[in-house]
Amino acid sequence: MTRLYLFLAVLFAVLMALPLVLGNYVLGIFVMVYFWAYVGQSWNVLTGYTGHISLGHALYLGVGAYATTYFAQNFGLSPWIGMFLGGFIASAIGLFLGFLGFRFGMRGVYFVILTIAFAEITRLIVSHMEALGSFTGIFLDFDPSFLHFQFRGNVPYYYISFGFMVVSMVVVRTIERSRLGRFMVAIRENEEAAQALGVNTFKYNMLAIAISAYMTALAGAFYANYIFYLHPNSMFGMATSIELILRPIVGGLGTIFGPVLGSFILSPLSEISRAYFSKGGLEGLHLILYGVVAILVVLFMPKGVIVYVTKMLNPILKPETARQGKRGDDADGR
Amino acid sequence: MATSSGPVEPVGPVGPAAVISGHQDFYPALLEAPDSIHLLLEITTAFVVKWLAAQEAVDGPFKRIAIADYNDNKKEGIGMKKKAGKELNRRTFIKTSGAIGLGLAASSFGVPTLLRAAPTKIKIGSIQPVTGPLAVIGQGQRKANIMAARQINAAGGIKSMGGAQLELLLGDSESKPEVGRQEADRLIKDGAVVLQGPFQSGTAMAIATLAEQRQVPFVMDVAALDAITQKGYQYSFRVFITAKGLVGGAIKYLKQVTEMKGVMPKTAVVTNTADPFGKGMSGGFLKGLEKSGFPIKIIDRIQYPLGIQDLSTEVAKIKSLKPDLIFPVSRPGDSVILTRELYKQRVPLMGIFCPGSPGWYEPHVVKDLDKLILYVLVNVPWVNPNSTVYQKANAAFYKAYNQILDTNSAYAYTGTLVIADAIERAGSARADDIVAALKKTNFKDHPVVGGPVQFNEKGDNIGAMTALIQVQKDPDYLKRVKIVMPKEFAQSDEIVFPAPPLWER
Structure with missing residues (x-):
């Protein structure tokens, strides 16, 4: 285990030092890597651990972004505070959705439809609310200062998004090792059995969705102050919901390192291939490449890339478990 | 350049070039006869590359190479890049050393400021929606940008x-x-001194903010939402008309047409698709109309979903309301259905006046609706077919890409011309110089309807305006769409209003 922690510490130090050598553009790629890793991790809390598939997680991202921006523009509230309020609003919406879903036993596709419906309804409501910029969206003012969560260069964004990602990993790790995490996994594996054994499945499902929504909403605040433009279609739309779940799926569902690894694979892939094929004449090839990689991973690595990476790294990082044979696999990146 | 044993000794093509031409003449010639200097440097660069290769053959592979590289990125200035011999393979080294040879040697001779004044390439970043839902438009935009840059280069x-x-x-x-x-950030990293694009207002906002963060000028060729230029940004400029300007144009032309013809429509119905564009455009028009005090009564606003297949009930309702005019905000599909239904139900109208939306001028729509679409008036940003700039650009565009230079691509073309004009006047590729020159822009030779491109303090083009076009009789359906207002751009002196009933044509 010490080797694993040593490896992580070195990795952490390297990533912390990156802004010393990298320019704005490459830092921008890392910002997107961390951002999507964080959002994927937030989604992972619900879907990866309890097994309830949410295809409408853009809803919470959008609520966080819009709430933070609304408070900042109308009440001058710093996004640093506004984002937590946004988190609570997203949690409340998540709890309402969860109540409908879990209380009335909607599972599988029915729960999926419920999550899509909520995101779509919110998208339409926001599209018609003047106070939220309706369909033209909200343009944020650019007024760089720490208090406003806005900066000139990408370095502060880099550290903030990195911090988001690291904190999310710590949070998920803590949840995983707590009773809550055990119950959540029990629910994922067999909800009826868990219930029969005395797990209050309703309570833990609700907790999971509240935490997941809360975390996702915080990312919304970051997005708003990084991109400076919010549009209902891009914040609540289906495309964002799908973009958001791709990384944990590619990396590995229900693991701590899965979303992070997935993000480190997919985000640079799309970025580098776009830059490479942008010379003209090959427009869109990068999207095809992106799709092909996603398909290949799902076909050949249904449990995510993380499984293979742990297999590869275990003998080096965890010699004691690797020697005990199969147990090493079980203790994979979780 | 350090060999295995020798000391660090700067080598580069400028030294030999200066010796050949004589130091006295060399530096002035950089400005006065850049072409000959380029030729000379090409020769000496080839020589240096050969010399390095020969040295490598004698001494073995380089272990460490220090490249004093002139960096275009203004914040970093001259930087030293160090790479271990292993990482830098020979081919790329020879290639890069040739390409940066000029800068390499120049900095060792201490003349980077002179070079800064006259770089051989000025990089412009063009960001367009080349893939995704707007791909077709985005590719047209990109092609127009490319063509404009090529033409400027060809002209010297x-x-x-x-x-x-x-x-x-x-x-x-x-x-x-x-x-x-x-x-945009990537292109700035690659050395873009100006950005242009990006067709969508949302993307425009994201890039405008980035341009402000990185202090790089940004010229929007197309992007209409007012809000983009309301933030007081110093680095953003917009060639396209604002949404407010679009609505203003509609009301202005409505007034002019009715005054000119002495016909006053009393009532009207607004129809629109119930999507963001339809609602926004018609809503803006209604507000503007109310503010302008134009004496026409809007008796109803009929909204229908995008992609509707049948408008019979909507048209029946319009018929019962007996309006003089219809203000449709539509898309190509429903404009055809609406017009056919108005014909079928024989709705008497003075005319159809579109405040600004697609569906009334596209060649296939004009062909499909034939007589029914005649005399429709549309307020729209439009190309200026009378100008030689447009005629030449359109011919070249057609030749190169087999497609017509439409309004969007003509604006994209204009954007690149405006940038080139500003750099020409600035005589520099520095951001602040370009911004200062852009602020003083007064650019007349462009292919779209409107006055000279001039930017106000917000960065909006005060010369931008819409045209009023009317579909008129012509045996060739491609020539039926004609500009009727403003006068100086008009292709037809005659405006038909009120229009004869749809069924008597």
């Missing part, structure tokens, strides 16, 4: 900078704001 480049050539760096926003922003 930027003359105030010794014929410097424009190099277009291409970016794809994928029709998404965050991707547009990231692409």
Whole structure:
């Protein structure tokens, strides 16, 4: 285990030092890597651990972004505070959705439809609310200062998004090792059995969705102050919901390192291939490449890339478990 | 350049070149006769590359190479890049050393400021939605940008900078704001001194903010939402008309047509698709109409979903209301259904006046509706077919890409011309100089309807305006769409209003 922690510490130090050598553009790629890793991790809390598939997680991202921006523009509230309020609003919406879903036993596709419906309804409501910029969206003012969560260069964004990602990993790790995490996994594996054994499945499902929504909403605040433009279609739309779940799926569902690894694979892939094929004449090839990689991973690595990476790294990082044979696999990146 | 044993000794093509031409003449010639200097440097660069290869053959592979590289990125200035011999393979080294040879040696001779004044390439970043839902438009935009840059280069480049050539760096926003922003950042990293694009207002906002963060000028060729230029940004300029200007144009032309013809419509119905564009455009028009005090009564606003297949009930309702005019905000599909239904139900109208939306001028729509679409009036940003600039550009565009230079691509074309004009007047590729020159822009030779491009303090083009077009009789359906207002751009002196009933044509 010490080797694993040593490896992580070195990795952490390297990533912390990156802004010393990298320019704005490459830092921008890392910002997107961390951002999507964080959002994927937030989604992972619900879907990866309890097994309830949410295809409408853009809803919470959008609520966080819009709430933070609304408070900042109308009440001058710093996004640093506004984002937590946004988190609570997203949690409340998540709890309402969860109540409908879990209380009335909607599972599988029915729960999926419920999550899509909520995101779509919110998208339409926001599209018609003047106070939220309706369909033209909200343009944020650019007024760089720490208090406003806005900066000139990408370095502060880099550290903030990195911090988001690291904190999310710590949070998920803590949840995983707590009773809550055990119950959540029990629910994922067999909800009826868990219930029969005395797990209050309703309570833990609700907790999971509240935490997941809360975390996702915080990312919304970051997005708003990084991109400076919010549009209902891009914040609540289906495309964002799908973009958001791709990384944990590619990396590995229900693991701590899965979303992070997935993000480190997919985000640079799309970025580098776009830059490479942008010379003209090959427009869109990068999207095809992106799709092909996603398909290949799902076909050949249904449990995510993380499984293979742990297999590869275990003998080096965890010699004691690797020697005990199969147990090493079980203790994979979780 | 350190060999295995020798000391660090700067080598480069400028030294030999200066010796050949004589130091006295060399530096002035950089400005006065850049072409000959380029030729000379090409020869000496080839020599240096050979010399390095020969040295490598004697001494073995380089272990460490220090490259004093002139860096275009203004914040970093001259930087030293160090790479271990292993990482730098020979081919790329020879290639790079040739390409940066000029800068390499120049900095060792201490003349970077002179070079800064006359770089051979000026990089412009073009970010357009080349993939995604707007791909077709985005590709047209990109092609127009490319064509404009090529034409400027063919005509001798930027003359105030010794014929410097424009190099277009291409970016794809994928029709998404965050991707547009990231692409813009990439192009800035690659040395773009100006950005242009990006068709969508959302992406425009993301890039405008980035331009402000990185202090790089940004010229929007197309992007209409008012809000983009309301933030007081110093680095953003918009060639296209604002949404407010579009609505203002509709009301202005409505007044002019009715006054000119002495016919006063009393009532009207607004129809629109119930999507963001339809609602926004018609809502803006209604507000503007109310504010303007134009004496027409809007008796109803009929909204229907995008992609509707049947408008019979809506048209029956319009018929019962007996309006004089219809103000439709539509898309190509429903404009055809609406017009056919008005004909079928024989709705008497003075005319159809579109305040600004697609569906009334596209060649296939004009062909399909034939007589029924005649005399429709449309307020729209439009190309100026009378101008030689447009005629030439359109011919070249058709030749190169087999497609007509439409309004959007003509604006994209104009954007690149405006940038080149500003750099020409600035005589410099520095951001602040370009911004200062852009602020003083007064650019007349463009292919769209409107006055000279001039930017106000917000960065909006005060010369931008819409045209009023009318579909008129012509045996060739491609020539039926004609500009009727403003006078100086008109292709037809006659405006038909009120229009004869649909069924008597």
